Amino acid sequence: MNKENFKTIRNIILTGAAVTIITNSGIKMVLNRDYVHNIYNSKNLKVSELEKEELFKMLEEESGLENLNDERDLILTAVIDNPNLTEEEKQIIYKLVDIIEDNPYINKKTAYANLKNLDIQHVDRDENVSDDINGEYLPISNEINIYAEDDDHSVLIHEIIHCIFTNSHSYVLPRYLSEGTTELLVDEYFTDTPFVEENCYPYEIAMVKILCEMVGPDIVLETYSTGDMSILCNKLTEVMDEDSAKSYLDLLNKMFEDYNSEGKVVFEDMSTFLATTNDYFKAKNGDVRNEAYEYNKELLINLKNKYPTNDYIYYVIENGYYKKPYFSTKLKQDTKKYYLEKEKSSVFENIL
Secondary structure (H helix, E strand, O other): OOOHHHEEEEEEEEOEEEEEEEOOOOOOEEEEOOOOEEEEOEEEOOOOOOHHHHHHHHHHHOOOHHOOHHHHHHHHHHHOOOOOOHHHHHHHHHHOOOOHHHHOOHHHHHHHHHHHHHHHEEEEOOOOOOOOOEEEEEEOOOEEEEOOOOOOOHHHHHHHHHHHHHOHHHOOOOOHHHHHHHHHHHHHHHOOOOOOOOOHHHHHHHHHHHHHHHHHHHHHHHHHHHHHHHHHHHHHOOOHHHHHHHHHHHHHHHHHHHHHHHHOHHHHHHHHHHHHHHHOOOOHHHHOOOHHHHHHHHHHHHHHHHHHHHHHHHHHHHHHHEEEEOOOOOHHHHHHOEEEEEOOOOOOHHHH
């Protein structure tokens, strides 16, 4: 085997249990556990264990983080380097490449380090894990625990997104922003119902969408990716003063903390939220109606009710859903116009 053929790695592609390597010289090879297969002449080249070890070591050196040309390389290299993942888990992670490609704010070094050592476990809940938690990412140990059946991998994908975007600053993000943005990414990139949240965090998603309407999706995505709330706060100050912006963000955090702990939001807080947000859009847009905001605002009002989760389901069934993507480039291309889908949604009818 001529190692000079592999002097510069151009691309690495996962295919099932194999790895395809493409070099700048045009050589294409497929590596698996037993052999290296040359695609050009269809001959299997038998190699020794030592040769394979040397080749993979060379690949690691040649495709180090500093040489990663794009986000696809980032995921592939991290996944290839991770001995803890099954082939199925690697394929699931590879599907996240579009999320990373669409995000210019991702910390590549952190994402690479997290993915390279990530461990995924399907385990039973212990007494410290509540029944409403189906999975969680544990940053300190860099582990994902899945506690429930996850046939569509939606729980796992949600936690992998947390893994990719968790950094030393992420801990200061309010929970509603962290969970709402994460689940909105799952919806837009991985589900057949990208505009309707079927699993969890519907109100957190609605709030993230309202923030996207207020400051723009890029600001929300940058805030989420960097863990820097000052980015969001500073953008709000283009319309309101700094103290008002900070108070508004504190109010949002309190509302969702109350929702998570008490099951609903205090009426006075909801009233203040509505008045402040209405004033913001009035100052920003004048009398121009923002339909996406109006839809999600009416949805959020259910947070002051006794059973917000049920009321969310009824709201979507009766009012439909607003078709507008915020992060996915492909979904934006496929969604020609933004509008309220007024036909009654049947998404939840099977559980009522």
